[in-house]
Amino acid sequence: MLILPSLLLALGVIGYPFYEIIRLxxxxxxxxxxxxxxxxxxxxxxxxxxPVFVDxxxxxxxxTVTVVGGTILVALPVxxxxxxxxxxxxxxxxxxxxxxxxxxxxxxxxxxWAFNADYGMINAGLQHWGIIDKPxxxxxxxxxxxxxxxxxxxxxxxxxxxxxxxxGLSSIPSEIYEAAKIDGAxxxxxxxxxxxxxxxxxxxxxxxxxxxxVFNSFPIIWVMxxxxxxxxxxxxxxxxxxxxxxxxxxxxxxxxxLVVLLIVFSATAVYMWLREREG
Amino acid sequence: MRQGWxxxxxxxxxxxxxxxxxxxxxxxxxxxYSAATGPYFEKMAADFHAANxxxxxxxxxxxxxxxxxxxQTDISGGTNADVSIIGTRWLLDFVKDGIAEPxxxxxxxxxxxxxxxxxLKPGQIGGKTxxxxxxxxxxxxxxxxxxxxKAGFPDGPRTWDDVVAAAEKIKADGGNGFGLMAKGxxxxxxxxxxxxxxxGDVLDANQKAAFNSPAGVKALTLYKAMLDRGLTxxxxxxxxxxxxxxxxxxxxxxxxxxxxxxxxxxxxEAPTLDYGIVPVPTGTTQATYAVTDSVVxxxxxxxxxxxxxxxxxxxxxGPRIAFTKGEGFLPTTNDEAKDPAFTENERLKVFVxxxxxxxxxxxxxxxxxxxxxxxDAVQSVYLGSATPEAALNAAAAKAxxxxxx
Numbered sequence: 001m002l003i004l005p006s007l008l009l010a011l012g013v014i015g016y017p018f019y020e021i022i023r024l025x026x027x028x029x030x031x032x033x034x035x036x037x038x039x040x041x042x043x044x045x046x047x048x049x050x051p052v053f054v055d056x057x058x059x060x061x062x063x064t065v066t067v068v069g070g071t072i073l074v075a076l077p078v079x080x081x082x083x084x085x086x087x088x089x090x091x092x093x094x095x096x097x098x099x100x101x102x103x104x105x106x107x108x109x110x111x112x113w114a115f116n117a118d119y120g121m122i123n124a125g126l127q128h129w130g131i132i133d134k135p136x137x138x139x140x141x142x143x144x145x146x147x148x149x150x151x152x153x154x155x156x157x158x159x160x161x162x163x164x165x166x167x168g169l170s171s172i173p174s175e176i177y178e179a180a181k182i183d184g185a186x187x188x189x190x191x192x193x194x195x196x197x198x199x200x201x202x203x204x205x206x207x208x209x210x211x212x213x214v215f216n217s218f219p220i221i222w223v224m225x226x227x228x229x230x231x232x233x234x235x236x237x238x239x240x241x242x243x244x245x246x247x248x249x250x251x252x253x254x255x256x257x258l259v260v261l262l263i264v265f266s267a268t269a270v271y272m273w274l275r276e277r278e279g
Numbered sequence: 280m281r282q283g284w285x286x287x288x289x290x291x292x293x294x295x296x297x298x299x300x301x302x303x304x305x306x307x308x309x310x311x312y313s314a315a316t317g318p319y320f321e322k323m324a325a326d327f328h329a330a331n332x333x334x335x336x337x338x339x340x341x342x343x344x345x346x347x348x349x350x351q352t353d354i355s356g357g358t359n360a361d362v363s364i365i366g367t368r369w370l371l372d373f374v375k376d377g378i379a380e381p382x383x384x385x386x387x388x389x390x391x392x393x394x395x396x397x398x399l400k401p402g403q404i405g406g407k408t409x410x411x412x413x414x415x416x417x418x419x420x421x422x423x424x425x426x427x428x429k430a431g432f433p434d435g436p437r438t439w440d441d442v443v444a445a446a447e448k449i450k451a452d453g454g455n456g457f458g459l460m461a462k463g464x465x466x467x468x469x470x471x472x473x474x475x476x477x478x479g480d481v482l483d484a485n486q487k488a489a490f491n492s493p494a495g496v497k498a499l500t501l502y503k504a505m506l507d508r509g510l511t512x513x514x515x516x517x518x519x520x521x522x523x524x525x526x527x528x529x530x531x532x533x534x535x536x537x538x539x540x541x542x543x544x545x546x547x548e549a550p551t552l553d554y555g556i557v558p559v560p561t562g563t564t565q566a567t568y569a570v571t572d573s574v575v576x577x578x579x580x581x582x583x584x585x586x587x588x589x590x591x592x593x594x595x596x597g598p599r600i601a602f603t604k605g606e607g608f609l610p611t612t613n614d615e616a617k618d619p620a621f622t623e624n625e626r627l628k629v630f631v632x633x634x635x636x637x638x639x640x641x642x643x644x645x646x647x648x649x650x651x652x653x654x655d656a657v658q659s660v661y662l663g664s665a666t667p668e669a670a671l672n673a674a675a676a677k678a679x680x681x682x683x684x
Contacts, residue, residue, distance in 0.1 A: 033355035137514025
């Protein structure tokens with residue numbers, strides 16, 4: 001009885017937008033949100049039959065897997081290094097955390113400049129070292145633009161991930177390493193057989209939170225390529241934004257957001273199930 | 280005594296009617312055209328307030344790229360301003376939902392006649408006037424005089440053959456000849472320049488997609504051929520209109536097609552650049568794109584007469600000349616067009632002279648979808664993933680679906 005008010009609040013906060021999305025998804029809606037009538041499955045058909053949607057869906061999965069995977073692969077060794085006690089560790093930790101304080105869209109703008117074909121420092125650097133002989137048009141082709149965006153996605157996810165992993169590492173008592181050393185364990189053995197298994201809960205948290213965050217990450221791709229050229233860097237959120245605000249179709253956009261919701265929801269469900277099984 | 284009472288009641292009534300009028304506030308959303316836009320409107324609001332102490336005008340400046348999104352959000356939430364600048368091509372959506380108010384009944388006599396006819400027309404739907412042209416521009420080709428003189432065209436290119444020939448020479452000297460834009464807004468329009476000048480059209484008389492005509496294929500093939508032969512900047516899908524304008528200002532690009540406001544930008548940022556302006560090159564005919572932005576009055580405004588008074592003031596000669604000169608647009612009213620700032624500006628004249636052959640974006644629903652479909656098609660051709668013909672046909676099918684054909 002006492003939790004009833006908060007329950008009602010939660011229901012309102014979650015339920016009302018959900019109701020609105022479903023209502024828009026099955027209606028013929030004008031650009032300005034005016035509902036012109038019930039349209040049944042028409043919005044769904046329209047979205048599903050759009051090749052750009054299917055393309056964006058696949059690319060979203062690629063984007064999520066590569067960014068999260070890459071982040072973990074880079075963040076783990078970084079965290080291991082930062083755990084060691086060395087001179088200047090505090091400074092190194094601070095420097096690593098600094099990018100976190102920059103808004104994602106600002107970071108994307110800065111990177112866009114760095115990858116500018118005519119004045120960007122990336123091209124300037126590569127030319128200086130003689131790796132390329134003329135400027136590369138990074139953002140002109142999806143084949144280069146998307147990997148660049150994935151790379152930036154990894155870079156901006158690292159501070160957060162390293163923080164979680166460092167927290168995990170510091171929870172492992174150092175005595176067990178000494179004990180293992182005395183028993184003759186080699187460094188990679190103690191990493192593989194002790195550090196990794198004990199890090200598992202922290203890795204899980206890092207992966208799940210990153211998946212949810214990266215899956216819905218909008219600024220990098222929107223700032224750098226707006227899903228183009230020729231729709232070939234769209235992920236679901238950028239596609240959704242374009243549908244709703246550029247093409248003025250809130251109905252189909254609501255359908256896409258339902259799909260996004262469904263995917264994130266099932267990812268969370270899988271995670272809960274995994275935890276249940278482990279626990 | 281009796282008379283006195285009557286007088287008193289009359290005075291009270293007058294006061295009661297005057298009191299709310301005193302507190303009237305007209306809110307206006309304007310788009311950010313340049314750094315001068317905000318200060319201009321603030322100054323006009325102050326001038327207007329001085330002449331009409333009963334009306335306060337509040338200005339809100341919004342970036343062009345997020346203007347439509349902001350209006351959409353404001354309108355859905357019912358918190359929109361009283362008047363706003365919009366892209367005239369969006370107007371139909373506003374009218375269909377009953378969001379824009381027809382102005383005919385509120386206009387002072389002779390108000391409508393102030394405007395230059397062809398610029399007012401896109402703001403009229405179903406015989407009613409909804410949008411007043413506040414900004415107008417047309418497109419022409421800017422060329423770098425030094426580079427083009429060296430290439431043998433000291434007076435600029437006239438035809439597409441000239442453009443190709445000049446770009447070949449400029450390429451041989453290691454420069455970028457023709458600026459091809461394929462990123463951001465108006466990618467489709469950049470293709471329409473060539474489409475129209477080859478005698479094609481975007482939509483036919485039945486509002487069905489017609490850009491995939493032989494003229495369209497020819498136009499896109501021309502662009503693609505220039506790209507393949509290295510006559511453009513490399514990687515056009517990386518260049519927005521602003522990027523190309525910047526390249527032109529820096530003297531790194533010989534030819535680019537864009538709007539009159541680049542004149543002002545060059546004067547400010549690259550005053551030493553020697554350049555000329557010629558009409559959009561011809562294929563078989565002469566054509567350009569003209570575009571207007573309009574001021575609309577929202578139907579849910581509670582201060583319509585006051586708002587109309589403000590608009591009346593904005594569209595008098597003084598404020599108009601200041602605005603159009605400051606932003607580098609084309610005059611939209613007859614009085615301002617007579618000002619020497621426009622009649623004696625040789626560069627601006629090129630644009631004005633193009634107006635009889637200018638095309639406007641048609642007022643149809645689904646125009647944004649058509650623009651997007653064409654832009655995608657153009658990009659896919661530049662990326663080499665489709666032939667001009669296949670890409671345009673696919674885009675036409677998509678556009679027709681959105682156009683309801």
